Amino acid sequence: xxxxxxxxxDGNGRWAQQRGLPRHEGHRAGATAVRETVYGALEIGLxxxxxxxxxxxxxxxxxxxxxxxxxxxxxEVSADPFQDLDVRLRWHGGADRLPTDLxxxxxxxxxxxxxxxxxxxxxxINYGGRDEITRTxxxxxxSTARGQLDPDLISEKDFAQHLxxxxxxxxxxxxxxxxxxRTSNFLPWHATYAELYFTPNLWPDTDRRDLWQAVxxxxxxxxxxxxxxxxxxxxxxxxxxxxDG
Ligand code: IPE
Ligand code: IPE
Ligand code: MG
Numbered sequence: 001x002x003x004x005x006x007x008x009x010d011g012n013g014r015w016a017q018q019r020g021l022p023r024h025e026g027h028r029a030g031a032t033a034v035r036e037t038v039y040g041a042l043e044i045g046l047x048x049x050x051x052x053x054x055x056x057x058x059x060x061x062x063x064x065x066x067x068x069x070x071x072x073x074x075x076e077v078s079a080d081p082f083q084d085l086d087v088r089l090r091w092h093g094g095a096d097r098l099p100t101d102l103x104x105x106x107x108x109x110x111x112x113x114x115x116x117x118x119x120x121x122x123x124x125i126n127y128g129g130r131d132e133i134t135r136t137x138x139x140x141x142x143s144t145a146r147g148q149l150d151p152d153l154i155s156e157k158d159f160a161q162h163l164x165x166x167x168x169x170x171x172x173x174x175x176x177x178x179x180x181x182r183t184s185n186f187l188p189w190h191a192t193y194a195e196l197y198f199t200p201n202l203w204p205d206t207d208r209r210d211l212w213q214a215v216x217x218x219x220x221x222x223x224x225x226x227x228x229x230x231x232x233x234x235x236x237x238x239x240x241x242x243x244d245g
Contacts, residue, residue: 002172002218004048005211006194007037008186010178011202018202024068029204031076038082040208041119044215048120048169050092052186056128059097073125074102077109086118092165093127094135122168129188136162136189163189170194173218177203177210195221 009030016026034051041049054069082089091106106125139162143149149158160166171187174194181198183191197214222229 001044002046002195002215004050004169004171004190005041005046005173005175005214005218006050006052006171006187006191008052008174008176008178008184009034009203009206010176010180012204014178015202015204023065024072026202026204027065027069027072031072033204033206034076035081036207037211038085038087038119038121040211041121042085042087043208044212046119046211046215048122050122050124050168050171050187052124052127052184054093054125054127055185056094056126056131057185070099070102073123074099074105077102077105077123080109082121086116088113088116088120090120090122090165091125092122092132092168093125094131096126098126122165124186127186129183129185132164133188135164160189173197173214175199175214177201177206193223193225195223 012026012030013023014026015029016023019025038049053073058069059066089109091110095103136159140149140154140159143162144151168190171191171194174183174187174191175197176183177199179198179200195218197217199210201210
């Protein structure tokens with residue numbers, strides 16, 4: 001069972017186009033699929049679900065489409081469909097360019113759901129992986145300028161502690177719908193060893209069974225993290241490391 005599943009919810013526009021509808025109808029149908037997926041995640045006891053809702057590159061789209069997406073995000077977060085469930089909501093992304101009322105609402109939900117523990121649902125809104133890395137580098141630079149860190153000794157752990165969400169675990173399964181095989185600037189730090197899973201279905205056609213299918217596929221994968229297959233845990237020194245003689 002993965003701890004952290006991250007999803008690139010792609011295909012809303014094509015779903016609408018296939019039905020002769022405007023693209024924003026695809027995004028609206030996509031919001032229903034989000035609810036479905038969250039219910040499915042709770043049912044199987046998933047701890048972390050991270051959803052890519054708006055990228056830093058999506059601002060290249062028509063203003064009408066962007067406004068429709070932002071309005072939809074506002075109304076979904078405002079409707080609070082998971083209020084009676086043990087779901088902690090977090091927002092990952094930059095506040096720049098987002099409407100202040102949406103930012104305020106996201107921060108309010110983060111505060112009010114802070115003590116919930118079953119599922120952490122992270123919505124990536126105005127999120128870009130390079131933006132995240134750049135902001136982390138700036139935070140590291142501030143720490144070194146204050147003399148809190150020695151630049152010659154900066155470790156991966158130091159970097160991870162300066163990420164905008166230092167407690168976000170690595171992604172175990174990175175799933176993208178919509179028949180494209182790319183990661184589109186999503187979670188480059190956390191997904192370095194993620195299992196990749198690409199499916200042809202368009203996001204609005206997705207329901208909880210697709211999440212379960214994704215998790216089943218994950219359970220069949222063999223993860224090595226650079227080690228050789230089936231390498232036993234190296235005996236601890238207390239258990240008698242052979243090098244101790
Ligand atoms: C994903 O669906 C949602 C967002 C990027 C906001 P798309 O809108 O990219 O749908 P397609 O890829 O054009 O079908
Ligand atoms: C990735 O989808 C972003 C989101 C799902 C929010 P895109 O549709 O924007 O990605 P590209 O442009 O096909 O790479
Ligand atoms: Mg797309």
